[in-house]
Amino acid sequence: MATQQTRLLGKLAVAPSVIVLFLWMIVPLALTIWFSLLRYNLLDPGNESFVWFLNYEYFLTDPAFFAALGNSLKLVFAVLAISIIGGTLLALLLDQAIVGRNIVRLMVIAPFFVMPTVSALVWKNMFMHPVSGLFAWLMKSVGLEPVDWFAQYPLTAVIIMVAWQWLPFATLILLTAIQSLDEEQKEAAEMDGTPPLSYFYYIVLPHLARPITVVILIETIFLLNVFAEIYVTGTGGPAGNLPYLVYFQGLLNFDVGGASAGGIVAVVLANIVAFFLIRMIGRNLEG
């Protein structure tokens, strides 16, 4: 259908976006790989030397790396579990005939729009403060000993904050999917007197399989990159994840080589996830 002229024009129209994105992807990546093979410290400029894979050896055998990797994975899995299970239940609830559903939905989705630095400081100070926080007051009023969240359970504290932001996202996506379920099918199930559990298992869950996969993959990409919540609350020591460790090595310890090696490790990790996500969305594009 397209003529020669439109085809050429089409290429010209796509080219600028492709070129800038290509540069954005390849230049930093190439430099990171290059730096990761150097002994390169910002405090000792002009003394860079090629050291092959020494940085990787240091980084991958550093106990801090395993701690950070562990924190990264715990954060991702915990928040995924909370947001998928909670999001499904909440979406099912919001799909009921509820008075004022639109207002409830607005309240539920709101945390997703709160900037990470605000959510970090509000949670840390006003809720999790060991003396004057709301949680401390609640626990004291039922006769329990208040918890010093960031001293005793720093990673749990970060997980709570991050989950608060991503549960709404999962709920919104899954609710959108449930609402696209055939109304007549719902009605038929109801007329037949289907028990709620079978209704969920045989009708809702198969319909949700794909949106749940999409939520898992997208959240994983974002959750692997959580940074602000850890940076702002100052929990980088005990609860730092991989991005925080790279930031710490590079911009606080000035060890460009080591940080770059860490960056490459993070890239490899993300690519494993991305591989599945891209295939998933690609299949979707066919349909």
Next chain:
Amino acid sequence: MARAVSLRRRTIATAAAWLIGFLIFFPILWTIITSFKTELEAFSTPPKFLFFEWTTENYGIVQERSNYLRFVSNSLILSIGSTLVALLFAIPAAWAMAFAPGKRTKDLLMWMLSTKMMPPVGALIPVYLIFRDMGLLDSRGGLIAVLFLLNLPIIVWMLYTYFKEIPPEILEAARMDGASLWKELVYVLAPMAVPGIASTLLLNIILAWNEAFWTLNLTTSAAAPLTAFIASYSSPEGLFWAKLSAASTMAIAPILVLGWFAQKQLVRGLTFGAVK
């Protein structure tokens, strides 16, 4: 057709939904309430929920002490600026991909998406050093460039899914009637594309406004947006809860309103059209 639902079930569901909705929203509500307290009352135990001396002094103090408006204007310039630049690049690209697709269009779209998967820490060190050497650290121009590149794939994707929904038959009809490419663009495509472009704009302003990896790492003060300004409250001003709350309320209020309008676009944009 509405389903008949028993009154009891409806009451229980409504009560449960409102309770959970309220709990999820509560941290935001609490921040807003605290912003109207004096510092003493913000800190008091037991906490005061509604019955206290309401005051707006915190808002004045936040502006006075830290030149709050500068951070707001930086946030506005960065988010709107980067989105507009991205639209400039993305509209022609998405248009071409939707209406004159080649053999490799699908691969190209997939590849664009894959750039989004690249974790920012993989690029942090070189970008930081390049910015340092070019004097771009803490400059609005540099940050607009980064935010533009960060969101370009999402913008192309969103526009592509919107443009795809415009029936090509209409274009064909226009062509048959002898409309030139230019006329086809201006009179046929543009009016139908405006809603899609508007919602793309909205979603990306939200994403850029809340972006908190690059804005924290590449700015210090002159180009710092609200994300960085709030981060500066981590210590020691974090102890001033009423002021922290006032600053936070002002930082999230505009985007909360935009976000509520953009719910549907959010689903579509962030799932790359996989869920509509």
